[in-house]
Amino acid sequence: MAYLVLGNGSVFEGTRIGAPVDRIGELVFTTGMEGYLETLTDPSYYGQIVTQTFPLIGNYGVIEEDFEGPSTLFGYIVRNLCDTPSNFRSAYPLNDYLVARGIPGLCGVDTREIVRITREEGVMNAMICDEIPSDLSAIRAFRVENAVASVSGRDTGVYPAVGSTRCRVAMIDYGAKHNIIRSLQKRGCEVRVWTAFSAAEEILASDPDGIMLSNGPGDPAENTFCIEQLRKIIGHKPVFGICLGHQLAALALGGRTVKLKYGHRGGNQPVRDLYAGRTYITSQNHGYAVLSDSLKGVGRESFRNVNDGSCEGMDYPDKNCFTVQFHPEAASGPRDTAILFDRFVQRMEEMKHA
DSSP states (O other): OEEEETTTTTTEEEEEESSSSSSSEEEEEEEEESHHHHHTOOOGGEEEEEESSSSSEEEEBGGGGGSSOOOOOOOEEEEHHHHHOOOOTBOHHHHHHHHHOOOOEESOOHHHHHHHHHHHHHHHHEEESSSSSSSSSHHHHHHOSHHHHHHTSSSEEEEESSSSSSSEEEEEESSHHHHHHHHHHHTTTTEEEEETTOOHHHHHHTOOOOOEEOOOOOOOOHHHHHHHHHHHHHBBOOOOEEEHHHHHHHHTTTTTEEEEEEEEEEEEEEETTTTOOEEEEEEEEEEEEEEGGGTTOOOOEEEEETTOOOEEEEEEEGEEEEEESBBOOOSOOGGGGHHHHHHHHHHHHHHHTT
C-alpha cells in the first residue's frame, strides 16, 4: 500500500506500481484513450506525475518501436494496470518498464476524483510515498526547473531523408519527439539535430534550408539562452515551431506566455483554424500558452483552442516563421494537421528556388 499526497492535503491510497521510491512532482492528467507508451516516452512530461484518465492502462504491453524518446516523467497514476497484455507486438508488461526506468506509480486510485480536483483547483504538486508526511511544505515548494537542459541533446545526429533529399532541416531539440523527425524524413527532408544550447551562428553556418523548433518541457520563459539564439535565427530561414518551440519563438519576438490552470494534455483538443474556419481535433501536451495580444504588430494568431480560447498558433509573415501549440505529428492522436509539415517543406523549397 502507498499514497498519493496532493499539495492541498488530499490523500489517495493505492497499490504501488513501478519503482519502489518516493517522489515529488507536478501533478497533471492526460485524456488519451490510447497511446500510453507515447505519453511515457514524451520528454515534455519531465518533472511531472502523470494521471491517465482512461481507466485501463497496459493492455497492449510495451512496444519499444512506439517510443517517442526517453522517459522523464516523475510518476505515473492509473486506475487499473493490466499485467497480462495481449498484443502480438508486445515485448513485456508495462510494470516491468516502469521498474526498469525508475518510475514510481500507483494503481487502484480514483483517477476521476484526482482529475476533478486538478480541474477545479488547478495544477498542483503531489508526492508518491509509502508514508503520509505530516509536513507538506516540501511538496508545495517543488518546482520543475532546468527541464530543457535535462532532456536536450540525448540523440544528436543526422537523419537521412526517405527517398531523394528535397530539403535539409536543422532541428533544435528542446525535448523532441521522434515522430517530428520521421514526419520530416518521409517528406524528403534530411534532419540534423542540434542541442537546445547550440549557438545561432553555428546553426546558421551549417546553411540548412529551414529550421525546426521542437517540443519540450517546462516553463518557456526559463530558457533565456534559447530565446536569445532564436532572436538571431528567426528571419534568416523558414522556421516551423511546435509546442515549446511555438512558445520560445513568441518570447524571442517580444511576446509573453502564461501558465494555464491545468493545461492541455491528450488527443482530443479542438482547435479552430482562424484562416480557413475549420476545426481540427489535435494532440497536445503543454501547461503554458502564448498570449497572442502581446504580439500585435509582430504576428497574427492562426489557431485558437475552442474550449478555452487560448492561442494555438501564430504566423509571422515578415519573418517566414509559423508555429503551433499542438502536435501535428501526433503519436499518438489524430494527424489531420500533419499538412503543416507539407507547408514547411513548401516554404523551404520556395526560398531555395527564389
